[in-house]
Amino acid sequence: MRVVIVYDISDDGKRFKVARVLEQWGLARIQRSAFTGYLQVARVRDLARKLEAMIDFDSDVIHIIPVQPQDWARVIVLGKPYWVAGRVEGAHVLS
């Protein structure tokens, strides 16, 4: 399933570690604090548990959002994608 993972993490070190984990899990960065990619359902739960252990529950929040392929194809991107366009597959700019 495609997921979009968005996070709001205050501590620089924790935020960098979360970004590194998401990269290691094969997700593509679309913003400084947002990633997307395909994961099997069981892997999503494993990733959620891993991330859960990395954050401060008093200040941080992470959303893991399932997105249908047809919805991802309709994503509107305004401005400059974080990463090279080729990695933000399926997204397009509003004409």
Place this chain on the structure above:
Amino acid sequence: MRVVIVYDISDDGKRFKVARVLEQWGLARIQRSAFTGYLQVARVRDLARKLEAMIDFDSDVIHIIPVQPQDWARVIVLGKPYWVAGRVEGAHVLS
């Protein structure tokens, strides 16, 4: 349609203005730089054009992501929701 809007805007003033517009359009804040809510398709395009005019295309990026109601019901929230729990309707914490 439900949308999740996530932004990465460098300038504080522009970022605050974008957040204010999203609040004015009736969207609920789920993170410092992420909102969600229901908008008619035509309104989504209007909002995209409005936001497009507010950002710096060299440094900023906004994603407007359509999300199915059944997908939103499966969202995993880790940590502390930005807003009071009642406004993040449909979301649940991984057990």
